[in-house]
Amino acid sequence: MSLPKDLLYSEEHEWVKKEDGKVRIGITYFAQDELGDIVFVELPEVGDEIEADEPFGSVESVKTVSELYAPLSGKVVEVNEELEDSPELVNESPYEKAWMIVIEPSNEGEFDDLLSAEQYQAVTEED
Amino acid sequence: MSELRRTPIFSEYEKLGAKTIDFGGWDLPVQYKGIKLEHETTRERAGLFDVSHMGEILVTGSKSLDFLQKVMTNDVSKLTPLKAQYTFMCYEDGGTVDDLLIYMLEEDTYLLVVNAANTEKDFEWLQQHNSYVKEELKIENVSDDYVQLAIQGPKAEEILQTITKTDLSQIKFFRFQQDVKFSSIDAGVLVSRTGYTGEDGFELYVDQEEGRKLWNLVLEAGKDKGLEPVGLGARDTLRFEANLPLYGQELSQSITPIEVGFTFAVKVNKEQDFIGKRVLKEQVENGTTRKLVGIEMIDKGIPRTGYEVFVQEEQIGFVTSGTQAPTLNKNIGLALIQTEHAKVGTELMIQVRKRKLKAVVIETPFLKRK
Numbered sequence: 001m002s003l004p005k006d007l008l009y010s011e012e013h014e015w016v017k018k019e020d021g022k023v024r025i026g027i028t029y030f031a032q033d034e035l036g037d038i039v040f041v042e043l044p045e046v047g048d049e050i051e052a053d054e055p056f057g058s059v060e061s062v063k064t065v066s067e068l069y070a071p072l073s074g075k076v077v078e079v080n081e082e083l084e085d086s087p088e089l090v091n092e093s094p095y096e097k098a099w100m101i102v103i104e105p106s107n108e109g110e111f112d113d114l115l116s117a118e119q120y121q122a123v124t125e126e127d
Numbered sequence: 128m129s130e131l132r133r134t135p136i137f138s139e140y141e142k143l144g145a146k147t148i149d150f151g152g153w154d155l156p157v158q159y160k161g162i163k164l165e166h167e168t169t170r171e172r173a174g175l176f177d178v179s180h181m182g183e184i185l186v187t188g189s190k191s192l193d194f195l196q197k198v199m200t201n202d203v204s205k206l207t208p209l210k211a212q213y214t215f216m217c218y219e220d221g222g223t224v225d226d227l228l229i230y231m232l233e234e235d236t237y238l239l240v241v242n243a244a245n246t247e248k249d250f251e252w253l254q255q256h257n258s259y260v261k262e263e264l265k266i267e268n269v270s271d272d273y274v275q276l277a278i279q280g281p282k283a284e285e286i287l288q289t290i291t292k293t294d295l296s297q298i299k300f301f302r303f304q305q306d307v308k309f310s311s312i313d314a315g316v317l318v319s320r321t322g323y324t325g326e327d328g329f330e331l332y333v334d335q336e337e338g339r340k341l342w343n344l345v346l347e348a349g350k351d352k353g354l355e356p357v358g359l360g361a362r363d364t365l366r367f368e369a370n371l372p373l374y375g376q377e378l379s380q381s382i383t384p385i386e387v388g389f390t391f392a393v394k395v396n397k398e399q400d401f402i403g404k405r406v407l408k409e410q411v412e413n414g415t416t417r418k419l420v421g422i423e424m425i426d427k428g429i430p431r432t433g434y435e436v437f438v439q440e441e442q443i444g445f446v447t448s449g450t451q452a453p454t455l456n457k458n459i460g461l462a463l464i465q466t467e468h469a470k471v472g473t474e475l476m477i478q479v480r481k482r483k484l485k486a487v488v489i490e491t492p493f494l495k496r497k
Contacts, residue, residue, distance in 0.1 A: 018298055036146075036157075036360065037161050037162055040428070040429050040451065058480070060429050062360060062451060063363070065431060065480075
């Protein structure tokens with residue numbers, strides 16, 4: 001599975017898509033594949049502030065719970081409500097239908113810590 | 128860290144697309160194609176499991192029955208050759224050493240099948256309580272001699288019957304046959320109608336050398352009937368839905384079999400005295416202060432092992448197992464809680480990470496055997 005080149009990535013297996021001043025966030029194909037069948041997604045609410053490297057929600061597979069770590073700090077402006085009833089979208093469409101939140105980033109400097117597709121590829125190959 | 132142990136089936140896992148994990152020091156498949164698919168396959172057709180990590184301990188000699196009666200909670204004298212029995216070994220205080228199956232192979236010869244992670248501990252426990260001379264009693268850890276496979280599900284018998292002339296319908300629940308011949312397998316196989324999924328099915332014990340051949344033979348025989356290899360992930364969800372206990376979760380050194388409701392395998396009135404009897408008998412007669420109950424989430428969330436259970440601000444117990452049950456499609460769990468709150472319909476709060484979520488006590492077993 002090749003990684004979308006137009007996205008940025010975190011070492012915690014989130015992807016980040018820049019959209020005129022805002023960013024859309026989800027988890028990578030690699031992450032959902034490692035987790036297996038996703039049965040529950042817990043996300044913050046619109047208006048919540050999230051902080052880079054801190055948990056902002058969780059995904060649960062049949063077997064385990066994994067925290068979602070914020071790749072950037074900012075204010076949540078949109079949440080993908082569809083994941084509440086259809087958590088399996090995370091397995092089926094991690095980069096498209098299963099986006100998780102949209103935030104207004106509050107610290108531009110944090111983008112420097114994110115990885116390119118090539119750099120993230122290297123991270124997943126180490127695992 | 129020491130190297131992970133591998134069963135003789137290990138080389139097959141990769142070909143089948145398995146993801147493996149460290150399970151008590153063993154490198155075992157957690158899933159092949161996916162936990163939900165494997166779970167459903169086992170409930171609707173059949174699944175094949177490599178459970179060679181399980182421990183086997185052979186107890187032989189003229190004093191073997193006396194000895195087993197002393198260390199086991201069930202009445203081992205009820206066994207006759209070719210019958211199996213589920214039992215516990217307990218500590219003096221009633222806490223559980225392990226839960227296990229005893230196969231009576233013949234007079235004075237018993238094979239104990241124990242949890243992988245407990246094999247060494249159990250073996251030492253048994254030796255420690257052996258007060259006989261070696262002419263009277265021999266206890267051997269024979270775990271490395273066996274490959275153990277399980278074929279479970281409504282089509283298990285039909286599939287297995289295509290590769291053996293032995294009439295499998297003659298093997299009733301908790302009975303077994305030794306030295307069963309399968310096409311192309313040289314060694315005899317012990318075939319028992321037992322399992323850990325809540326489905327009909329068999330467990331197969333065979334020589335190390337023949338294990339891989341038998342695995343592939345069964346897989347091939349079941350191909351047209353929808354048989355799939357199944358990993359530990361689905362093994363856990365299957366046993367959980369059927370309310371079969373898992374040592375380390377429902378049972379432990381600090382949990383007695385009576386507290387979790389497995390009184391049928393504790394015979395406090397059997398003739399011989401046994402380790403733990405005083406406490407267990409007292410619990411059977413007067414009840415326990417804690418009880419294992421089924422819970423279902425009312426709020427959105429999934430109960431998980433170790434989550435704390437509250438009534439108002441008071442912690443009244445903890446979750447022993449929980450998941451989104453694939454067959455039932457519900458977020459359910461088992462919890463060990465104070466008996467006064469154990470009535471079906473009682474509302475409880477489960478601490479799910481930072482939040483307390485509402486749940487209700489429900490009836491068990493979750494899944495009724497068809």
